[in-house]
Amino acid sequence: MKVFELVEELGLKVFSGHKGLDREISGGYVSDLLSDVMGNAQEAQVWITLQVHQNVMAIASLKDLAAVILVSNLEPQENTKQNSDEENIPILGTSLPAFEIAGKIYQAFNR
Amino acid sequence: MKLTFTIQGGDFTHAGHPSSEVKKVLKQLNIDNKIIKNVVIALYEAEVNVVAHAYSGTVNVEIDENKITILVTDEGPGIPDIDLAMKPGYSTASKSVQEMGFGAGMGLPNIKKNTDEMWLETEVGKGTKVKMLNYFA
Numbered sequence: 001m002k003v004f005e006l007v008e009e010l011g012l013k014v015f016s017g018h019k020g021l022d023r024e025i026s027g028g029y030v031s032d033l034l035s036d037v038m039g040n041a042q043e044a045q046v047w048i049t050l051q052v053h054q055n056v057m058a059i060a061s062l063k064d065l066a067a068v069i070l071v072s073n074l075e076p077q078e079n080t081k082q083n084s085d086e087e088n089i090p091i092l093g094t095s096l097p098a099f100e101i102a103g104k105i106y107q108a109f110n111r
Numbered sequence: 112m113k114l115t116f117t118i119q120g121g122d123f124t125h126a127g128h129p130s131s132e133v134k135k136v137l138k139q140l141n142i143d144n145k146i147i148k149n150v151v152i153a154l155y156e157a158e159v160n161v162v163a164h165a166y167s168g169t170v171n172v173e174i175d176e177n178k179i180t181i182l183v184t185d186e187g188p189g190i191p192d193i194d195l196a197m198k199p200g201y202s203t204a205s206k207s208v209q210e211m212g213f214g215a216g217m218g219l220p221n222i223k224k225n226t227d228e229m230w231l232e233t234e235v236g237k238g239t240k241v242k243m244l245n246y247f248a
Contacts, residue, residue, distance in 0.1 A: 034159075035217035038152050039224070051212045058127030062134065062151050079124070 001025050001109065003067045003090055006046070010094065010104055012069065016081040017090035023066040028105050030098055034059055041065060046105065048098050052076050057083035057091075065089060069105075071098045112136070114172040118161045120187065123211065126162045129170045130155040133181075136174065142247055149225040150179055150245050156218040157183040157241050163208050164188065165238065181243045189235040197223065 004021040007014060014021070026044035031037050032051055041047060043064045049056065052074050060068050061083075067090040070076060076084070076091045084091045094101045114136065116129040130151050137147045154170070161168035165187025173180045190196045196203075197219050204214025223229050226243040233239040 032212050033215040033217070034212040035156065035215045035221055038155055039217060039221045043148075049212075053123075053211055055123055055126055055211065055213075058131070059155075062127060062130055062155060063148075 003046070003092075006067075006105065006108065007090075007092060009108055010101070013093035015070075015076050015084070015091040015093055017067070017084035017088055019085075020067065020088035020090045023089070025066045027109065028102060029065075030102050038063065046092075048102055048105075050074055050098070052080060054080040054083050056080060057087060057089065060084075060089045061087045067092055069094060069101060071096060071101055112174045114170075114174075116170040116172075118158055118165075118168040118170065118183075118185075120162060120164075120166040120168070120185075123162055126158055127155055129158055129172075133172055133179075137179070140174070146245055146247060150181075150243075153222045153225040153229075153243050153245075154181055154183075156221045157181070157243065159213055160218050160239075160241075161185045161187070163204050163213055168238075177248060178244060178246045183241045183243075184238065185240075186238045189237055189239055190231075190233040191235050193231060193233065 003023045028046045029041040030048040032049050041063050044066045046067045047065050048069045069092045073095050134151050165185035168185035171182045195201050199220040200216040202214045202216035208214045227246050228244040230242040
């Protein structure tokens with residue numbers, strides 16, 4: 001599944017990093033602790049979080065993640081969006097809390 | 112090959128820059144992807160430790176045919192109890208740092224887990240040195 005397919009299927013908002021929308025997704029990871037993501041997320045996963053600052057993009061880039069999904073209508077900071085455009089890693093958004101969006105993504109993957 | 116970077120305490124904006132540069136170099140050298148991942152995790156954690164706890168620091172990277180050695184030296188408060196600092200979940204990070212999602216007490220344990228060898232030298236009131244070594248094969 002590609003990032004843009006997930007965006008279409010779940011009606012996600014695309015804040016930035018549009019050039020990365022054709023990245024292939026390998027799965028997902030949910031965490032707001034950066035060391036946890038750094039240590040345990042896998043390449044090409046989508047990262048579901050409520051963190052909106054630019055260190056999120058540093059980690060997404062170092063870990064080669066497919067996209068970042070911000071939950072509960074949160075919006076990325078301006079410099080976070082800039083980094084996302086530079087790294088071509090999309091930042092997506094949803095009105096749903098982490099539990100619900102994770103459930104939907106899990107379903108989409110296991111259909 | 113040698114690379115040097117400086118880190119400013121409190122400067123979260125540039126945290127990850129040395130890790131990103133080292134990642135690029137290792138990719139160019141065609142190092143095994145799994146080893147690159149380990150090196151990047153360990154170096155990022157060491158960088159964040161300096162940003163979150165120290166006043167300033169330097170990263171010295173030495174890459175030769177079969178290994179990468181990284182020395183992160185900081186001027187900072189030092190670590191009073193190394194065993195406690197190595198314990199997963201123990202953190203002395205400030206509340207504002209924790210709110211950013213750092214300071215989960217996983218930094219030093221993550222470094223240990225992702226390196227082949229790790230040395231830690233610290234003096235309270237002066238600073239800390241972390242040396243990390245990863246073999247390429």
